[in-house]
Amino acid sequence: MDEDTIPLAVAGVSHHTADVAAIEAFRFADEPEFLAAAKQRFDGALLLQTCNRVEVIVEGDVADLRQFLAEQGRKDFFVHEGRGALRHLFALASGIDSMIVGEDQIIGQLKKALADGQEAGTASSFLEHCVNKAVHVGVEVRKRTLINRGAVSIGSAAVQLAEAEIGSLAGKHILVVGSGEMGLLVAQALAEKHLTAMYVANRTYGRAVILARKIGGKAVHLNELYHYITLSDVVISCTSAPHAIIHTADLKKAMKDRCWPVEGHPRPLVIVDIAQPRDVEEGAGEIDGVRLFTIDSLRTINEQTMSTRKAEAGRAHDFVEAELEIFLRHLRRRNADGVLGALHTWAETIRVRERDRAMTRLGAADPKVAEVVDDLTRVLSRKILTEATFAVRASAEEGDLEAAEALVRAITRGERIANGDNGKK
Incomplete structure (x- = not known):
């Protein structure tokens, strides 16, 4: 999964890009109505509105998000997509992006945005996964650094x-x-x-x-x-x-x-x-x-009191980057699950067919024999697929899902990847 294939986009305004009047103008007074409209356009949508930011978080395409906000009469907003959107969420939850660096309220505000989305039926499982991970990162940053020292808000x-x-x-x-x-x-x-x-x-x-x-x-x-x-x-x-x-x-x-x-x-x-x-x-x-x-x-x-927090923000940023890479690998592994599911379904179909053929040839009705043959075919199938499973997961974690899919196609079609033919006949 590369940056372009992560279906996450964030757009909005904040204290970094707008004054209080511009933030006020960007707000959505009727949040349920806004989420209902977003539900028709995206696989998932959340709305985060605080005293110094308004952000829309969607599972979908960034171009669609730009168009949607333009239709809502909004302009002059920032956008993040893919890896950048994930990094933004993690930094946001960590307090790095806050006006008062390290303030704790943003974690509760993110949780509320998620809860509101769940109530409105717009919080997809993917968005829940991303926001919950961001909240976890935010909590860990505060445990590992002094970014929220003094409880400034x-x-x-x-x-x-x-x-x-x-x-x-x-x-x-x-x-x-x-x-x-x-x-x-x-x-x-x-x-x-x-x-x-x-x-x-x-x-x-x-x-x-x-x-x-x-x-x-x-x-x-x-x-x-x-x-x-x-x-x-x-x-x-x-x-x-x-x-x-x-x-x-x-x-x-x-x-x-x-x-x-x-x-x-x-x-x-x-x-x-x-x-x-x-x-x-x-x-x-x-x-x-x-x-x-x-x-x-x-x-x-x-x-003056923020100087320590700003210094700690550097440590927090390093932690965010490390957690971002871990989470991206996790998302890539999840992407591989569908590919591996097809491979293991194919293998199970063959295993059952060949087991039944063997039992027919044996002509044995002994339950013990049937159990041994079934166990044998399961073990063989699992061992044969071990290397392929590892290769598929490795390719997916490196962001090369196409190679993982090509490998599975080659195996399930009886083709060989050898002599530089890349699985092509």
Whole structure:
């Protein structure tokens, strides 16, 4: 199996190739609808959507994937195919490709993409095999290297960004909007900052209560959002809402309530929007006193603490390359199974026929004799096929499936590969 015969293609956008607006525009709001459409075109399809990437993974041809995405109104996306697509999946799961190098959340996100595909009926056995292997590689990289040292995440990077803007968070009031996985990561990063108060707002109040209890914060109803924005020094928003939840006009009113009595200017408010799609309307950053940051702003955060991780990424890359070669050999062996199946079926047909002829000639009805003859023919068949089986597997592992198929054809047609005739009469 060479690069061109691996039926895997990946296309999409990420923080490497697009800003937050472009990633937002590329997203598929209705994931089940997208997967249903992909199911009609590919043997398998998965959709990975995170705060800084949207990627489509298919079992199929890369040209078909390009055409399909163009029909979906998408453009300016990267593509990987064959070996390159596998390498990309392994690097992705390992954290090498992440904005925050080594972050752990990508493993859960890949698992979710696979689970969603399974639920939609678009996760082929081949894609399951590839993604599960990628997840395994990602876990092993984190065991063998220090790439995830310090448990840095997008959530904790958002907290670092807030600290960089206003200094120590001790004694501050922080509002976290969203109580999902990212909200939990943000809250955990804030837990030891000696805040005066941490508020947790969520569309489902019960979930806000659960998160607030975990970290000693206060749950608030979403309809009280702007009241608590008025009270807060920092707002970190990370919901999964399909539209903005912090609107420019409402925020402008809230900022008027933050005005200093004498100066007439509002107290500064830092808003870090790490949601995708974005939670905060773009115009909010132009309001007096508001400093608005997005996922794009995190690119320059944490460079010093990331130096160790980036050094470890080299070791991780070497491990990924080694695992890639192992997995490719495994896929090639799987390709050989069909060829070997034909060979062994052919041999079994001949064995049974010749066994029955022998028993007829012997004219023996003794079960013991029949058992001995049957065992003898099985052993002979297995021994005769041993070298051929080894040769077929060896050819397949080297990526030369055509040679493996030619060898089987030569054997099953009674032809000989000798004197340089390559099995041709």
